[in-house]
Amino acid sequence: xxxxxxxxxxxxTIEIRVHASQVQxxxxxxxxxxxxxxxxxxxxxxxxxxxxxxxxxxGSIVSWVxxxxxxxxxxxxxxxxxxxxxxxxxxxxxxxxxxxxxxxLSKKTxxxxxSGQMSLLPLGFKDPLVLSAGFFVDISSVQExxxxxxxxxxxxxxxxxxxxxxxxYRDGKDKFLVQAKEFLAxxxxxxxxxxxxxxxxxxxxxxxxxxxxxxxxxxxxxxxAEGKKMRxxxxxxxxxxx
Amino acid sequence: xxxxxIIIFSAILTIGNLAVFWSVRERYSPIDLYKHKNHLLExxxxxxxLQRQLDAEQEEQFQQEVAAALPQALQKVTQKNKxxxxxxxxxxxxxxxxxxLYDLVAKSxxxxxxxxxxxxxxxxxxxxxxxxxxxxxxxxxxxxxxxxLAEGLYQTGELDRTxxxxxxxxxxxxxxxxxxxxxxxxxxxxxxxxxxxEAVQIYRMVSRIFPYRSVASQAEKNLRGMEP
Numbered sequence: 001x002x003x004x005x006x007x008x009x010x011x012x013t014i015e016i017r018v019h020a021s022q023v024q025x026x027x028x029x030x031x032x033x034x035x036x037x038x039x040x041x042x043x044x045x046x047x048x049x050x051x052x053x054x055x056x057x058x059g060s061i062v063s064w065v066x067x068x069x070x071x072x073x074x075x076x077x078x079x080x081x082x083x084x085x086x087x088x089x090x091x092x093x094x095x096x097x098x099x100x101x102x103x104x105l106s107k108k109t110x111x112x113x114x115s116g117q118m119s120l121l122p123l124g125f126k127d128p129l130v131l132s133a134g135f136f137v138d139i140s141s142v143q144e145x146x147x148x149x150x151x152x153x154x155x156x157x158x159x160x161x162x163x164x165x166x167x168x169y170r171d172g173k174d175k176f177l178v179q180a181k182e183f184l185a186x187x188x189x190x191x192x193x194x195x196x197x198x199x200x201x202x203x204x205x206x207x208x209x210x211x212x213x214x215x216x217x218x219x220x221x222x223x224x225a226e227g228k229k230m231r232x233x234x235x236x237x238x239x240x241x242x
Numbered sequence: 243x244x245x246x247x248i249i250i251f252s253a254i255l256t257i258g259n260l261a262v263f264w265s266v267r268e269r270y271s272p273i274d275l276y277k278h279k280n281h282l283l284e285x286x287x288x289x290x291x292l293q294r295q296l297d298a299e300q301e302e303q304f305q306q307e308v309a310a311a312l313p314q315a316l317q318k319v320t321q322k323n324k325x326x327x328x329x330x331x332x333x334x335x336x337x338x339x340x341x342x343l344y345d346l347v348a349k350s351x352x353x354x355x356x357x358x359x360x361x362x363x364x365x366x367x368x369x370x371x372x373x374x375x376x377x378x379x380x381x382x383x384x385x386x387x388x389x390x391l392a393e394g395l396y397q398t399g400e401l402d403r404t405x406x407x408x409x410x411x412x413x414x415x416x417x418x419x420x421x422x423x424x425x426x427x428x429x430x431x432x433x434x435x436x437x438x439x440e441a442v443q444i445y446r447m448v449s450r451i452f453p454y455r456s457v458a459s460q461a462e463k464n465l466r467g468m469e470p
Contacts, residue, residue: 023288025296039292061295073299090303124310142306146313 021045037063037073046170053170054079076103078168081118091139091148092122098133099179101168105138112136112156114165114183122148134183134190152201155194158187348374348381359390368394385411389420392427401431422448422457429464442468 021042029036031047038047039061046053049070056062060075069086070077078101081087087094087102089109094102098116102109111120111131118131122139124147131137136156140149162180169176355370371391374383388411395404408424415421425448432441442465449461 023285023292025289025292027289037292037296039288061292074295090299090306123306142309144313146310148306148310
């Protein structure tokens with residue numbers, strides 16, 4: 001009798017823990033249901049979306065705008081995005097095919113692409129931006145030009161990138177090893193591409209500095225002309241040439 | 243034999259008692275009820291916390307969407323009063339735009355003062371120059387505002403205040419050409435007060451220190467004018 005009670009007690013406790021590991025709005029809604037928001041509060045949480053495992057970090061909040069549109073509100077989400085699926089955050093939307101991790105950091109959203117190619121449409125943009133495998137990009141708040149601030153895509157640094165990817169991988173070790181090998185195979189080419197980007201950027205920066213200097217010189221000339229006008233005004237009004 | 247029977251009987255009795263205790267414990271103990279209530283409350287708190295985070299997200303999303311839509315809306319804005327609400331919103335949402343507005347307002351006040359100064363309405367002009375200095379101290383017009391205020395005060399005969407403003411200019415903008423001109427005006431004030439030695443000292447100092455030819459030549463001209 002006591003054993004039975006003990007087992008019942010344990011089952012009751014386990015049931016409480018399972019319930020408390022997720023909080024849903026509306027109550028008891030399910031992953032993938034339109035309008036459902038889930039707050040994951042357990043170690044290594046996951047759910048299934050389009051028959052594929054999606055990894056979220058502990059404490060993440062995700063919401064389904066509709067069955068095809070997943071919105072990340074807090075934390076991070078890692079998934080193998082398929083055609084027709086859309087991942088959105090406060091600062092824009094992501095479509096495409098391939099493995100990606102999206103993180104909501106304190107002041108920006110970071111999108112890391114591990115395989116395939118992603119199409120990003122940051123807030124205010126009319127045309128999408130392309131993010132290739134092996135790169136990550138940070139998107140921050142909308143600036144005075146009405147566009148979300150998108151930083152230059154950067155290369156995912158290798159040892160830490162793989163660890164990070166593995167932390168968000170829920171499809172098993174074997175599949176991961178195959179994808180990680182593909183990822184490593186393209187690393188040299190990506191580094192070369194990133195180097196070329198940096199060179200172009202450096203050249204652009206140098207050009208912009210020269211342009212800034214030219215504009216500053218123009219401003220100075222204008223200010224001097226204003227000063228001359230000012231002096232002429234006072235001489236005309238006979239304040240100093242008395 | 244008898245002793246062992248007593249021990250077995252006692253053990254069975256103890257186990258029986260324990261079994262009865264466990265079976266009735268749930269019925270009479272409020273612990274499980276409290277646990278259940280506690281669990282429900284925790285669940286409610288978690289749901290409220292999730293709702294709070296969703297509300298915060300919605301608010302942030304609204305801010306971002308307004309910020310994204312605002313530049314287009316601002317392009318349509320004219321300087322009419324009815325657009326004040328939109329411009330006010332812009333000043334809150336977009337800091338760089340707010341800075342531009344700050345400069346715009348400072349320039350507008352300064353230009354109004356300058357126009358009055360040209361008409362000879364020095365009292366009103368001085369009020370506006372003082373406003374530029376007090377409220378828009380970081381604007382680009384602040385040096386000229388000081389200079390014109392000093393001139394305006396001189397014109398209205400407020401020589402002590404003129405001296406104070408020129409002192410401020412020397413303190414705040416020692417390298418400015420306009421400070422040189424203001425010092426020349428200070429020299430003239432000393433002249434009007436028959437403090438000729440001090441006036442000469444100032445003209446000499448200005449011609450020596452200020453690297454601007456216009457200021458230096460004016461100082462030398464004033465010096466020559468004082469020669470008997």
